[in-house]
Amino acid sequence: MKIFVVLPAYNEEKQIGNVIRSLKKNGYKNIVVVDDGSSDKTSSISRKEGAIVVRNIMNMGVGGASVAGIEYSFRIGADIVVTIDSDGQHDVKDIKKVITPLLNNSADVVSGSRMFNPKGMPLIRRIGNFGLSFITFILFGIWSTDSQSGFRAVTKHAWKKMHIKATGYEYNSDMLREVRYQNLRFKEVPIRVIYTEYSLSKGQSVMGGVRTFISILKRRFLG
Amino acid sequence: MNIVQMLIIIFAVYAIVKVVLRLRDKSLSPVESFLWAILWVGVIFAAIFPNTLIELSNDLGLGKTLNMLVYLSILLLFYLVFRLYSALDKLDHRFNTLVKELSIERTIKRKKSK
Structure with missing residues (x-):
């Protein structure tokens, strides 16, 4: 089984090198960084560290970047693709946990959930996260404790069935919607989150959460 | 016919000419052009015969035109x-x-x- 790790990155020169090194140290050789139109050294650092760089000519959003990276990986021969954040908030040791249900064929899509152990997550983010998970459940009929998690793993077979349109943060809910609509098997596994001042400054803001909410609504009612 | 009616008619004719031109250069499809043309012909009709519109709206129970x-x-x-x-x-x-x-x-x- 060929496993590829995709890192959607927008201006992540501070952390991307560390994340790639840590992936290599843990035995992951196929690393794809999607530079989502960064204006800093994200691309050059990633190449220097030995990752493949897919560079978007302009900023598409985390969803657009993830989709480009996943599709590229499957085209060049991946069997399983894992996406993790490039700000260093995910522990690469958790990749094993996330891909295990795919390897033993008990799921098609797996999501790493931060909500089994949300210690360190600011209260406002916990509330926002729950709200968006609840809305995703009401609108798409699929329950996830952490619908906004970027730590996901998907098989080639499942990816081929999905039609993901979203390009922003609503991508995470859009993927769950496709899991539901295409009758794919879904599992959640607990993951650890490394909260640093840097990783907290990244990710969704309150206004970002509101925008995501509006985008999910649009996707549900206007297609 | 008063000045307002005339202005409305001139504007609607201008709009129809525009629709025809956009149909010719294919930036509007025949169906779209047809719908737009009906709309503007309707406007001209309403401008010339405002009373029919009043009667129609009364019949439909919508009160004022x-x-x-x-x-x-x-x-x-x-x-x-x-x-x-x-x-x-x-x-x-x-x-x-x-x-x-x-x-x-x-x-x-x-x-x-x-």
């Missing part, structure tokens, strides 16, 4: 906004696919040339 016009205009606007939204969404999706494909193809090419 103006009310009916406002209702129809709002409906039309809603429809146009929806059309615009759909067109924009389609364009956005196409654009995203284009950027994505470009990024992927460029990466594959770069890898091959190494």
Whole structure:
């Protein structure tokens, strides 16, 4: 089984090198960084560290970047693709946990959930996260404790069935919607989150959460 | 015929000419042109025979003619906004696919040339 790790990155020169090194140290050789139109050294650092760089000519959003990276990986021969954040908030040791249900064929899509152990997550983010998970459940009929998690793993077979349109943060809910609509098997596994001042400054803001909410609504009612 | 009626008619004729021109250069489809033409012909008709409009709105129980016009205009606007939204969404999706494909193809090419 060929496993590829995709890192959607927008201006992540501070952390991307560390994340790639840590992936290599843990035995992951196929690393794809999607530079989502960064204006800093994200691309050059990633190449220097030995990752493949897919560079978007302009900023598409985390969803657009993830989709480009996943599709590229499957085209060049991946069997399983894992996406993790490039700000260093995910522990690469958790990749094993996330891909295990795919390897033993008990799921098609797996999501790493931060909500089994949300210690360190600011209260406002916990509330926002729950709200968006609840809305995703009401609108798409699929329950996830952490619908906004970027730590996901998907098989080639499942990816081929999905039609993901979203390009922003609503991508995470859009993927769950496709899991539901295409009758794919879904599992959640607990993951650890490394909260640093840097990783907290990244990710969704309150206004970002509101925008995501509006985008999910649009996707549900206007297609 | 008063000056307002004449202005409305002139404007509507101008709009019809525009519709025909856009049909010719194929920026409007025949069906769309037809719908727009009907709308403007309706406007001309209402300007020439305002009484028929009053009778029609009375028959429909909508009271004053103006009310009916406002209702129809709002409906039309809603429809146009929806059309615009759909067109924009389609364009956005196409654009995203284009950027994505470009990024992927460029990466594959770069890898091959190494």
